[in-house]
Amino acid sequence: MIPDRIVLIGPSGSGKSSLAQRLAEHYGYDVVDVDAAIMERTGMAIGQIFARFGEPAFRALEAEEIAKLEARERVVIATGGGAVLDQRNWVHWRPRSIVLGLTATPEVLIERVRVQAERDGDVAERPLLLGNAVARMQNMLVERGPFYAAADATIDTTDQDLAAVFSQAVAVIERALGEGRCPRLSLGVGGERSDIYVRRDARSSIPALIAQRWPKARRAWLLSDDHVASTWLEALRADLADAGIDARALVVPAGESSKSMAQAARVVDEITLGGASRRDVVVALGGGVVGDLAGFVAAIALRGLPLVQVPTSLLAMVDSSVGGKTGVNNPAGKNMIGVFNQPGIVVVDPAFLMTLPREEYRSGMAEVIKHSFIQPATPRGGQQLAELLDAATSLDPIAGVALEDVLAENIAIKHSVVRADPQERGLRMILNFGHTAGHAIEADGYRYRHGEAVALGMLVAAAIAERMGAVPAGWGRRLERLLVRAGLPTRLEGDSAEILAAMTRDKKAVEGKLTWILPVEAGGVEIVSGVPLEFVPEALRSVGAR
Structure with missing residues (x-):
């Protein structure tokens, strides 16, 4: 199957x-010639636009025309x-x-x-043909070469x-698609x-993707944990060496x-003492912990190295590998x-x-289920x-093809939110459905994995929403049924007072006040501040806390 666009x-x-x-x-x-679209829009030849308004003005017009094509x-x-x-x-x-x-x-x-x-x-209106045109073209090819590559x-x-x-192009298109590029x-x-x-x-395409994106890369720092490394690291290292x-x-x-x-x-x-250069690439091969650590390291080593995320856990695939959040x-x-x-x-x-x-x-x-509930409130809708x-x-x-479809839809949801709010200033906060309580539940003795804590956190948020009348009584039962189907916990072990105290220390708390992501009856979620404090321990106890 050919792609939506051939560029x-x-x-x-x-x-x-x-x-x-x-x-x-x-x-x-259909066919769109961007230069022709600009000429039709302005009523001017490209050379005339350059001569009258300069290259920055032309590039702005060009970017506007290309932006229109994203949905085509x-x-x-x-x-x-x-x-x-x-x-x-x-x-x-x-x-x-x-x-x-x-x-x-x-x-030529x-x-x-x-x-x-x-x-x-229009020879006179073509700046490229003036003077030593061949030398100018040669310089241009050198300057733009990494971008064309x-x-x-x-x-x-x-x-x-x-x-x-044309014959070669058709063959190349089919081959590139077969290679997953x-x-x-x-x-x-x-x-x-x-x-x-x-x-x-897709993992077999990693060396080719790195070479395509960063043609000068000759060294990769593969960060993994000892569990994942024992299964996957040597195969990836061999593939990279072959490239x-x-x-x-x-x-x-x-x-x-x-x-x-x-x-x-x-x-x-290890990276800096190992002779790293800024042409090197950091590759995160692992789950969320490895991805967060590698992303942070890549940001600070040599003031920034290119980063490749290769998530190996479901949680990392649908959540932490997309969006750029890193941390320790x-x-x-x-x-x-x-x-x-x-x-x-x-690479998922x-x-x-x-x-x-x-x-x-x-x-x-848990993150997959979370995304299914927030989707109506996202730009993807x-x-x-x-x-x-x-x-x-x-x-x-x-199982099977359904899993790939679920992964792709999850990532599309996350992608739509991050694109609209990359720095988590507003809309992106809806991705924290279940996290306000979930992070505190996770930190309370670390008896729950992150996803398990988020599952319980969503149930807490649902209980608060029911208590506030944002959703009908019993709304949380559908959420609970999905969690049970996924083998996730629906009853919380822990002390409600300690969990509440941990919530107020969370980095998302503002002046000690909590912001909640709560479900709404029409579908999706909304950002809510000012939840009455007494509702929180009630909600925690409703899912089993002491």
């Missing part, structure tokens, strides 16, 4: 517009030669697309541009006619781009204790020290779950995830 990038004269027409005819797609499906897009320079453009064209690069020698490119200009009668595949059109280029989603935050791949056996990337293993003890400043400092020391714990609580650091690549491969202990799988299902869960014959575990 052609490359220098002027490489043949993007002509190939776009042929590919569109072949696949039955079944379309071939021919971009301008400099469109690759703006990361915003990659965010708009990257999801569910294949990016095909075209190139040629400087001499200039000759093609000259012939086209003479045909159009980010294409999924590249075709040299120097000695090929359109028919030959088409991201399901792309998240743009602060000028950075996070490409998210969701596919069985010419020196992979250095950094193994930490499994468990929450590794999310500490001491462990982060040790890992940073200290005596005051969980994740008290951290930064937002978007991974350049996230359901095959990793084959070796995941059942209790860890169940813990991850709808109830697709709830429908997938209701249709699944089993939630403990979800």
